[in-house]
Amino acid sequence: PEKMDEFSLKLIKxxxxxxxxxxxxxxxxxxxxxxxxxPRHGGKYVAEASYTNLLSEKPITIVRAACGFSGPLFPSVCTQSLISTATEQLPDQEFDVIILNFFAKGLNGLYDLAARLRQRYPDAILVVLRVCHLNHINFVQNGEIKGNIEQWATHHKLKFASPEFFDKLKIDAVTLRWRGFTERDKVLMKIRNDLGPNVVIRGIPMSIDPKETLIKYHQYYSE
Structure with missing residues (x-):
């Protein structure tokens, strides 16, 4: 099997x-x-390498569904059928913690999905992840957005998200800007405000300057 990086091994331990x-x-x-x-290792999808497997030593306590969907719209319409399929080998469909992990700009259906799950599981802790990828960051020259940070890496002949990429980022005077997530964050706040105290919004803290976030948390964004 492909050797994991030291940071991943540390988290697993x-x-x-x-x-x-x-x-x-x-x-x-x-x-x-x-x-x-x-999660992928050696270019192959390996479900067992998902961070969710770190939540428990007993795989039967962790159920994954709607993996690979680009957004929450389909799961919000077919919530029960997805859960039924994912739990057909289990004695029941009861859960204590529900995690919603969708692409940062995946708005359509997110609130409806959270509301359906809250109705079905009124006492569960609902964790909504504030997902952000590297290519959600733009680089700026002379006050004008020139492209995303992946294009910046290509311009400097750097492998995207490689150690060399982050080393260059630390010393380069490039100005970075987050893409606008205002509408997405409004939906997240509405979910938290409407669906009770057991709703948690989680994600890597985002500094005003994206470079500060990347330098501090670069291991989470590494290749």
């Missing part, structure tokens, strides 16, 4: 040393991840 979380009934928490990550 940390997760493996933590005991599984349990609910008030003494049962391990059960997780449903919708729109989960599509």
């Amino acid at each position: 940390q997760a493996q040393t933590q005991p599984d979380l349990v609910g008030p009934n003494g049962r391990r928490l059960r997780y449903l991840s919708l729109g989960c990550t599509s």
